[in-house]
Amino acid sequence: MQDFLDCHERIRPYIHNTPVLTSRSINAKIGAEVFFKCENFQRAGAYKIRGATNAILKLTDAQRKNGVVTHSSGNFAQALSLAARSIGVPAHIVMPLSAPEVKKTGVLEYGGKIYGCQPTIKARQETADKITKETGATFLHPSNNKDVIMGQGTAALELLDEQRDLSVIFSPVGGGGLIAGSALAAHHFGQNCAVIGGEPFAVDDAYRSLKSGKIEGNVTTNTIADGLKTTLGDNNFPIIKEYVKKIVRVTEGEIVSAMRLVWERMKIIIEPSSAVAVAALLRDALENPNDYKNKKIGLIVSGGNVDLENLSF
């Protein structure tokens, strides 16, 4: 618990304490009060800067000199580049060639060096390993690193600081860093606050992992939520198993509708991965209305990095 507060203190100069927004029409739709923690307004457009900053700040001076390396489909890439530049550390970023243009541009603008690779987890890791060997840079996994997980959890920490009596927090599930960090934060700082994950049916590895008790992979990656194609790791899965109440799966249609609802009603840009959490809340509130009636619900809007050239509506 003190670890968490120390982590928050450490990264605070480098991040925004993002606003918490509400929407009358969405509250009316769900019959509850929903508090959106707007990490789309975070630096580099997503919560990822929190974990990236924490992980870099925990390196030794000698380690910092050699820089950091990661692989990421987008948001962590931008976040690590910006965090590294803020702290004065070189950043080597392995990105699949298929990553959205807007995310590649972001990495370059923040001073990261991009290394292209094929869009498979194996190719990403091999390229990152090669860079580690050549440069001596420290590899920082986007979601399966304890310092990253704790950093990501500070979004839920701030949300609970503002709304102590949330009965549940929704978070999207991709690599598992955000939901694991959120679950730890809810455990330490919530008042019996549950954590529920939202995941596309198309990449429901976390749902299946919780069912089977071991980390499962994905067979397809056919989802609009490009940030959620990755799978859980051995550092975050035990936390998820212990502290996450359940995973709610949603269709691609539900993701697009939820994204549209938030854009139209709240006038904020959220990315498809964030819309997954909104869609999960909408679905679960429909299936289990008594769990939500007149409750206070938190929701981590994970990011707002959208390729405007390729919108789904």
Add this chain to the structure above:
Amino acid sequence: MQDFLDCHERIRPYIHNTPVLTSRSINAKIGAEVFFKCENFQRAGAYKIRGATNAILKLTDAQRKNGVVTHSSGNFAQALSLAARSIGVPAHIVMPLSAPEVKKTGVLEYGGKIYGCQPTIKARQETADKITKETGATFLHPSNNKDVIMGQGTAALELLDEQRDLSVIFSPVGGGGLIAGSALAAHHFGQNCAVIGGEPFAVDDAYRSLKSGKIEGNVTTNTIADGLKTTLGDNNFPIIKEYVKKIVRVTEGEIVSAMRLVWERMKIIIEPSSAVAVAALLRDALENPNDYKNKKIGLIVSGGNVDLENLSF
């Protein structure tokens, strides 16, 4: 001046005091601090609820009973419907058949009754006159009514309340209500704060009106900024003539780029009419950099009502 404060007090229970946002990257681009007054987060998605509410609240009880009528391409229509419902007054809304679907839906959801008409100013006024005769409702012009103008000015009043030392406020110019109200507010509450209007080249009636000294019409209406196709009126033009420093005209390409810049960088949805003010600032800061260097600039983000089916990028 006291009139203004009374107006603000009167409408305050019915409106949001919207947030003022900033963007590091946009500040860096302009070399100044820009304060965005986010009326896209206003009730019904635009500043128009301010003037609509003020105008209804100034009616007598007898007048209120017969309701209100207006013609509007969209935002004022929604605003008047919502304001009327909040206060308990019937709202008759004349809308051109070509108005965006999302705006028609908004009017219906807020309880307004829609009357379709051809998309000309003449057809709008004739239809509204007919309803006035039939129902006894009071006609409220969207921009050329003194109570509406003062209500719209409360956005600039709130902005100046938060940032006293703005050297200029940018506002889009359509029918002239917002810029006239903003100019009055800047005159009364600013410290030598100028007001500059942004207008599309395609509908530059206000620019030409200021040049000629009399109200000019538009020949074309071929702009993405659908809220700015209307022309000035005899109540707001004298205020604009006296208190507005200048009108900066922008191309359609500049409007789309500015809209995209704000969506991508600030992660907020602004409508094309609002982007016109951003584009005007960008253009004028490029042409007259010394007017902006290290200054504090205010900008009224007038609304966020966008038809997501018909985006320009």
